[in-house]
Amino acid sequence: KNEVEQSPQNLTAQEGEFITINCSYSVGISALHWLQQHPGGGIVSLFMLSSGKKKHGRLIATINIQEKHSSLHITASHPRDSAVYICAVYTGTASKLTFGTGTRLQVTL
Amino acid sequence: DTAVSQTPKYLVTQMGNDKSIKCEQNLGHDTMYWYKQDSKKFLKIMFSYNNKELIINETVPNRFSPKSPDKAHLNLHINSLELGDSAVYFCASSHWGNTEAFFGQGTRLTVV
Numbered sequence: 001k002n003e004v005e006q007s008p009q010n011l012t013a014q015e016g017e018f019i020t021i022n023c024s025y026s027v028g029i030s031a032l033h034w035l036q037q038h039p040g041g042g043i044v045s046l047f048m049l050s051s052g053k054k055k056h057g058r059l060i061a062t063i064n065i066q067e068k069h070s071s072l073h074i075t076a077s078h079p080r081d082s083a084v085y086i087c088a089v090y091t092g093t094a095s096k097l098t099f100g101t102g103t104r105l106q107v108t109l
Numbered sequence: 110d111t112a113v114s115q116t117p118k119y120l121v122t123q124m125g126n127d128k129s130i131k132c133e134q135n136l137g138h139d140t141m142y143w144y145k146q147d148s149k150k151f152l153k154i155m156f157s158y159n160n161k162e163l164i165i166n167e168t169v170p171n172r173f174s175p176k177s178p179d180k181a182h183l184n185l186h187i188n189s190l191e192l193g194d195s196a197v198y199f200c201a202s203s204h205w206g207n208t209e210a211f212f213g214q215g216t217r218l219t220v221v
Binding site (some may be wrong): 028101 | 138139142144149150152153157159164165179197199201203205206208209210211212213215220
């Protein structure tokens, strides 16, 4: 079993819908990354957080350290949000990231 | 200005060959990484360097040898390429201490 689990694995939504992607982890962490990867593209950091909530435009990330859970929300989704969203956690002190399996999001018109 | 740049973006080569992938960052970070993304899009760390010193080596075959000539560069040399080495390799950098990581565009390696 992977130390970082994401759900759902695949998600299809219509434009305008509110989207939630979940990440659960089984290890102690110091911080959590949400990353975005477009098809054939590079990886972009969306958020890094270790507590509470962060917002950037239509994206919101929350984390509950006690429950070992984080969520990424996208409000008013748009086809350009179609991408793979990856949760990654820092464990230990060696700046090592452990990745989830990713959530493939497809937003249709 | 590209923050983390990798070259080449695509690399097709025959089994048994030796190849290198270069990575450079202009963010002033002191830590650099190589990650491998398999065909199922799963990412896994291979190496990390802090101030040119190897910190993490995640049971990667000896055929893979990272080299960090300075803090801004981390190159990956692969000897005797095998079919199973086909993957996308990502370079990344950050400040030491579990801070935000910045990724390159990836190098798609295909071994035929």
